[in-house]
Ligand SMILES: [Zn+2]
């Protein structure tokens with residue numbers, strides 16, 4: 001099988017635990033053939049340049065790991081930009097500065113640095129918050145200088161922690177469809193983030209209904225990533241994520257090289273006992 005994991009954090013992320021070497025060893029052990037390392041660039045009001053992010057060191061890690069794991073693992077250099085539409089100057093500087101293969105854009109915070117974990121999801125004014133979440137996501141996708149949108153319905157993760165289940169597609173279909181259409185018109189993709197499978201929400205971010213709608217509207221670019229923040233999670237849920245893509249009608253997964261998407265047939269990804277690579 002040619003399994004890929006396109007969303008991984010190392011200890012170059014503030015919330016990542018293990019060094020790239022350990023991440024790569026875990027990937028090989030877990031049968032993953034290609035990874036994209038997507039450490040956080042996460043500007044906030046107090047630190048819009050986000051000086052904690054050391055792109056040079058990240059790239060140097062990648063170059064060393066590519067040599068060490070040559071023939072065993074394909075390692076792509078990525079970044080996960082947190083809410084780049086709120087910090088466009090800083091985010092654009094980062095992506096022009098380093099030779100990324102893959103750029104994920106993710107809405108982690110609302111304007112004003114409000115964290116999704118601070119929201120009371122049992123509150124009756126939630127409807128207003130969801131609309132705000134979706135209008136913020138719309139601004140993010142319109143920014144347009146990314147390859148894929150990370151965990152489209154991330155608030156599902158935090159709501160689940162408070163025992164609330166959220167289905168954006170069911171409650172706000174018009175808004176979700178409008179956002180998906182923008183992503184498609186811009187020629188961009190979405191990821192199936194499998195972290196939800198090992199968390200309380202128990203489902204991928206996004207799940208079948210949004211992935212299927214993206215496909216039905218004409219979307220063609222789908223990646224699958226574990227969002228591992230420690231080595232042992234690398235590759236976790238990837239097979240389930242691939243099954244979800246297939247169920248939604250996708251025949252191929254996207255991988256990236258120097259910001260260009262390439263497509264691997266899912267049939268080839270799942271083929272056993274082969275040394276074939278993409
Ligand atoms: Zn994220």
Ligand SMILES: [Zn+2]
Nearest residue numbers: 007009080227
């Ligand atoms: Zn992430």
